[in-house]
Amino acid sequence: MLVRFWGTRGSVPTAMNASHMRERVVAAAKAMQADGGPIEEAVDRLPFHLRGTYGGESSCVQIETGSDEYVVCDMGSGARRFALHCLGKHGPAKPQVYNVFQSHVHWDHIMGFPFFVPAYIPGNVIRIHGCHDVLEMAYRRQQADPSFPVHFDFLGARIEFVQLEPGTSYEIAGATVTPFKQVHHGDSYGYRFEAGGKVAVYSTDSEHKLEDPEETDHFIRYFAGADVVVFDSMYSLAEATSLKEDWGHSSNMVGVELCHMAGAKHFCMFHHEPIFDDAQIDAVLAQTRRFEEIARGENPPMEVSAAYDGMEIRL
Amino acid sequence: MKVSETLYADAIVVRVEGRIDQASAAEFQKHLTDQVGLAIDGGKQIVVDLSKVDYISSVGLRALMVANKQARPKGVVIRVASMQEVVKEVFTISHFDKVFPTFDEMPKALQAVSALAAAAYGADC
Numbered sequence: 001m002l003v004r005f006w007g008t009r010g011s012v013p014t015a016m017n018a019s020h021m022r023e024r025v026v027a028a029a030k031a032m033q034a035d036g037g038p039i040e041e042a043v044d045r046l047p048f049h050l051r052g053t054y055g056g057e058s059s060c061v062q063i064e065t066g067s068d069e070y071v072v073c074d075m076g077s078g079a080r081r082f083a084l085h086c087l088g089k090h091g092p093a094k095p096q097v098y099n100v101f102q103s104h105v106h107w108d109h110i111m112g113f114p115f116f117v118p119a120y121i122p123g124n125v126i127r128i129h130g131c132h133d134v135l136e137m138a139y140r141r142q143q144a145d146p147s148f149p150v151h152f153d154f155l156g157a158r159i160e161f162v163q164l165e166p167g168t169s170y171e172i173a174g175a176t177v178t179p180f181k182q183v184h185h186g187d188s189y190g191y192r193f194e195a196g197g198k199v200a201v202y203s204t205d206s207e208h209k210l211e212d213p214e215e216t217d218h219f220i221r222y223f224a225g226a227d228v229v230v231f232d233s234m235y236s237l238a239e240a241t242s243l244k245e246d247w248g249h250s251s252n253m254v255g256v257e258l259c260h261m262a263g264a265k266h267f268c269m270f271h272h273e274p275i276f277d278d279a280q281i282d283a284v285l286a287q288t289r290r291f292e293e294i295a296r297g298e299n300p301p302m303e304v305s306a307a308y309d310g311m312e313i314r315l
Numbered sequence: 316m317k318v319s320e321t322l323y324a325d326a327i328v329v330r331v332e333g334r335i336d337q338a339s340a341a342e343f344q345k346h347l348t349d350q351v352g353l354a355i356d357g358g359k360q361i362v363v364d365l366s367k368v369d370y371i372s373s374v375g376l377r378a379l380m381v382a383n384k385q386a387r388p389k390g391v392v393i394r395v396a397s398m399q400e401v402v403k404e405v406f407t408i409s410h411f412d413k414v415f416p417t418f419d420e421m422p423k424a425l426q427a428v429s430a431l432a433a434a435a436y437g438a439d440c
Contacts, residue, residue, distance in 0.1 A: 210374050237373055238410035241380040253373045287408040
């Protein structure tokens with residue numbers, strides 16, 4: 001199993017501007033000058049926020065299950081690059097099957113679909129799975145006048161909407177997929193994917209207060225023993241419990257605690273706060289790794305990462 | 316976990332011992348809620364002494380935040396003092412240090428409440 005991130009930013013896509021880029025180039029040049037080593041090696045020694053970027057596309061995560069059919073969670077703006085990847089791999093002439101698993105239909109999770117080129121190509125099949133009964137309405141509405149020039153009905157691919165029931169397991173594209181209900185305005189659903197003896201959990205746009213033991217147990221059950229949990233850790237705990245309480249998102253600390261309780265092996269922070277630059281996400285990652293050490297107790301060490309656009313996790 | 320309260324002039328000191336986690340957060344919450352209620356009624360301030368707390372989890376911090384939401388609109392400030400290094404780190408990681416006034420030593424926290432509170436605390440220690 002392989003998890004490949006095409007969009008990792010929360011709420012709204014972001015991009016660096018010219019002054020941000022200049023600051024970065026200057027900081028990187030100074031660090032490399034101080035390093036004094038060969039350029040390529042010096043670049044590799046730079047912190048991630050100077051040599052790379054977390055990117056700014058909204059939620060879109062591909063899961064390779066070993067099947068010929070594609071599996072992808074959410075159609076945020078990252079879906080555009082995912083489409084280019086698929087077309088680059090197969091060319092436009094060879095029909096493909098795409099299985100989309102929709103956490104919910106807030107705009108940042110569907111906005112990439114009008115730019116998902118395979119949807120325009122006859123012969124392709126796109127199955128959009130989800131637990132909401134408004135999936136099709138939401139997808140159609142964003143391509144209706146006056147929001148977009150190409151109506152949904154003009155898309156060339158065969159597009160099917162597949163209603164799933166939370167708590168029920170389905171065999172789809174080489175994986176056992178189990179959706180589960182989450183806490184978010186209008187509800188959201190996480191997905192547990194099991195294939196080839198590995199487990200990946202996609203759990204974004206959910207608020208966790210850990211106050212209600214039944215609710216906590218519900219999530220522990222779906223996170224149990226996961227090889228990776230992709231988790232909405234948009235806010236600090238202080239924000240999630242004060243100004244942004246009941247906004248439907250969670251924190252890095254609660255994610256670590258839940259994953260410890262569930263015996264997960266890898267906690268992957270996702271749905272990054274759009275106001276954070278790369279240096280801030282790097283800092284949050286370092287703090288979260290330290291918190292994992294502090295909170296670990298008798299648990300074995302758990303890997304902690306922060307997803308970035310283009311990152312791959314092989315399980 | 317053990318919790319006790321002592322009044323020093325216009326400061327209510329809430330002393331906590333042990334871990335504040337899933338098992339104890341509800342009890343911690345109840346103590347804080349009760350003391351904030353007394354502080355509001357009696358025009359007092361709260362100082363939480365964490366010197367004997369070796370760990371606080373997210374639910375423990377949430378209890379502090381709930382108390383803060385109860386206290387702040389009524390003019391009661393919750394100050395947090397004498398955190399062990401690990402607890403201090405958790406405060407920083409959670410950004411609770413941006414919400415609560417924190418003090419390395421209890422006398423300084425009491426002084427921030429009032430000279431009377433500091434003097435009463437000093438006389439007791």
